[in-house]
Amino acid sequence: MTSDAKTPQEYIDNLPEDRVEPIQKLRQTVLDNMSKDIEECMNYGMLGYVIPHSIYPDGYHCNPKLPLPLMNIASQKNFVAFYHMGIYADKELYDWFVTEYPNHCKYKLDMGKSCIRFKKMNDIPYQLIGELVKKMNGKQWIDLYETNIKKSK
Numbered sequence: 001m002t003s004d005a006k007t008p009q010e011y012i013d014n015l016p017e018d019r020v021e022p023i024q025k026l027r028q029t030v031l032d033n034m035s036k037d038i039e040e041c042m043n044y045g046m047l048g049y050v051i052p053h054s055i056y057p058d059g060y061h062c063n064p065k066l067p068l069p070l071m072n073i074a075s076q077k078n079f080v081a082f083y084h085m086g087i088y089a090d091k092e093l094y095d096w097f098v099t100e101y102p103n104h105c106k107y108k109l110d111m112g113k114s115c116i117r118f119k120k121m122n123d124i125p126y127q128l129i130g131e132l133v134k135k136m137n138g139k140q141w142i143d144l145y146e147t148n149i150k151k152s153k
Contacts, residue, residue: 002044002045002046002074003042003045003046004045005042005045006042007042008027008040008041008042008047011023011042011046011047012024012027015075016075018121019075019080019121021121022080022118022121022124023047023073023075023080025124025126026073026080026082026124026126026129027040027047027073029126029129029130029133030049030071030073030129030130030133032130033130033131033133033134034049034071034133035137035138037051037055037137037138037139038050038051038070038071038137038138039051039052039067041067043066043067043069043072044069044072045074046072046073046074046083047072047073047074048069048071048072049069049070049071049072050066050067050068050069050070051067051068051070051138051141051142052067053067055138055142056068056138056142061149068141068142068145069085070084070085070086070136070138070141071083071084071085071133076117078119079110079117079118079119080117080118080121080124081115081116081117081118082115082116082118082129083114083115083116084114084116084132084133084136085114085141085145086132086135086136086140086141086144087113087114087116087132088113088114089144089145089148089149090136090144090148093132093135093136096135097128097132098111100128100131101125101128103128104125104127104128105123105124105125105128106123107119107120107123
């Protein structure tokens with residue numbers, strides 16, 4: 001589900017009541033732990049955390065007018081989603097996250113290539129998400145993106 005919201009706060013203001021707290025907590029977790037070369041915005045109708053054009057002028061290969069995406073948070077129909085492109089592109093980071101997850105959450109990991117789905121709003125492992133966010137700054141993402149993703153396109 002995408003939103004027409006123009007700002008992150010407008011996105012949150014338009015959420016169903018039961019999604020406001022978990023999305024706000026995820027957002028604050030990302031903001032508290034992301035490096036200074038990452039910027040919050042609305043991206044693809046979700047809360048987005050991107051490498052801005054001022055740092056990476058090439059932008060996203062799929063649409064160079066857009067900044068390079070790294071993370072997103074979204075309220076989907078049946079779950080809250082946290083997207084992290086680094087997990088998709090870096091096997092070591094992926095393996096770390098999958099190994100750590102059971103130490104922070106009592107429910108089974110529900111994950112796609114870059115999407116972590118949280119169906120139980122009261123059991124989102126915010127501390128683990130914060131650790132994940134800290135593990136990749138903008139420069140590391142640009143290097144990984146150019147090596148593993150952009151070259152293959």
